[in-house]
Amino acid sequence: MTRPAILVARPVFPQVIELLRQHFEVDHHAGDNGLPPAELIARLQGKVGALTTGSERIDAALLDACPQLRIVANMAVGFNNFDVPAMSARRVLGTNTPDVLTETTADFGFALLMATARRVTESEHFLRAGLWTQWRYDMFAGAEVHGSTLGILGMGRIGQGIARRGAHGFGMKVIYHNRSRLSPELEAGCGARYVDKAELLAQADHLVLVLPYSASSHHAIGAAEIAQMKPTATLINIARGGIVDDAALAVALRERRIAAAGLDVFEGEPTVHPDLLTVPNVVLTPHIASATVATRLAMARLAADNLVSYLTRGQALTPVNPQALAP
Numbered sequence: 001m002t003r004p005a006i007l008v009a010r011p012v013f014p015q016v017i018e019l020l021r022q023h024f025e026v027d028h029h030a031g032d033n034g035l036p037p038a039e040l041i042a043r044l045q046g047k048v049g050a051l052t053t054g055s056e057r058i059d060a061a062l063l064d065a066c067p068q069l070r071i072v073a074n075m076a077v078g079f080n081n082f083d084v085p086a087m088s089a090r091r092v093l094g095t096n097t098p099d100v101l102t103e104t105t106a107d108f109g110f111a112l113l114m115a116t117a118r119r120v121t122e123s124e125h126f127l128r129a130g131l132w133t134q135w136r137y138d139m140f141a142g143a144e145v146h147g148s149t150l151g152i153l154g155m156g157r158i159g160q161g162i163a164r165r166g167a168h169g170f171g172m173k174v175i176y177h178n179r180s181r182l183s184p185e186l187e188a189g190c191g192a193r194y195v196d197k198a199e200l201l202a203q204a205d206h207l208v209l210v211l212p213y214s215a216s217s218h219h220a221i222g223a224a225e226i227a228q229m230k231p232t233a234t235l236i237n238i239a240r241g242g243i244v245d246d247a248a249l250a251v252a253l254r255e256r257r258i259a260a261a262g263l264d265v266f267e268g269e270p271t272v273h274p275d276l277l278t279v280p281n282v283v284l285t286p287h288i289a290s291a292t293v294a295t296r297l298a299m300a301r302l303a304a305d306n307l308v309s310y311l312t313r314g315q316a317l318t319p320v321n322p323q324a325l326a327p
């Protein structure tokens with residue numbers, strides 16, 4: 001009996017490829033660069049499943065060109081690279097990797113907050129450039145973290161993890177805004193108080209973005225929102241590029257309308273807005289919030305388990321559009 005064929009569209013741990021080879025004919029694109037759309041379509045011919053990352057766009061054109069595709073397993077919790085209605089209409093299941101990356105990503109949100117507030121990378125560049133010849137009382141003096149007000153926009157699992165770290169670890173006053181308010185129990189558990197978006201912008205000393213990307217969150221933080229923030233505030237984006245208007249942010253950073261920003265995600269990544277590369281008061285990282293060895297392995301395993309479970313037993317573990325399978 002011929003085994004089902006799948007495409008792994010990005011380099012993945014060898015042990016996960018081995019696991020997949022126990023069940024499938026595996027075509028593994030192990031190159032460092034992603035497949036351009038036309039090549040992705042070509043490689044998907046004859047494949048019933050695909051393991052993707054957030055950078056492979058699964059849209060109607062791709063689905064129409066790959067009618068045999070039944071499941072796309074994203075190695076990411078975010079799935080804004082999926083056109084979910086188009087997938088559901090064609091009965092293609094999508095899966096993501098929730099939970100396994102929550103605490104690791106919250107850790108990184110805090111790492112970026114700390115690095116940004118305390119000017120860690122800016123001061124390291126100064127040291128490496130051999131400029132440390134004297135001392136001044138305000139040399140790389142940054143913003144206080146402990147005891148300050150932490151604002152969180154988007155209060156899912158990762159947002160709650162960041163809130164717990166802020167409230168319980170750093171004695172911060174935590175405020176949040178979200179489409180829906182948490183239950184009183186969850187609010188108490190993570191020490192956070194619900195506020196409207198205007199109050200969040202006005203009160204936060206450190207504003208962390210952890211909301212999913214969609215048409216309604218596009219440029220949720222632009223020039224008008226930045227203008228409502230404190231001039232001493234920092235802005236941290238570990239959510240998705242496009243939630244922040246990067247061009248407007250670069251202007252605001254240059255003009256010191258806010259103190260600093262920490263960005264792990266960018267509009268049009270891996271390309272970064274050139275103006276962000278020239279302002280000193282921004283910490284830039286290449287979308288690594290979930291990148292610990294253990295967590296990336298757990299994400300890859302969960303994506304692989306979704307493929308195995310669905311294609312061999314008809315049941316996925318973490319589907320994002322179970323409605324695709326409704327009779």
Ligand code: 8YV
Nearest residue numbers: 053054055075076077078290
């Ligand atoms: C991924 C992420 O590493 O899970 C997500 O949504 O943004 C990251 O953890 C990235 O999308 C690659 O798939």
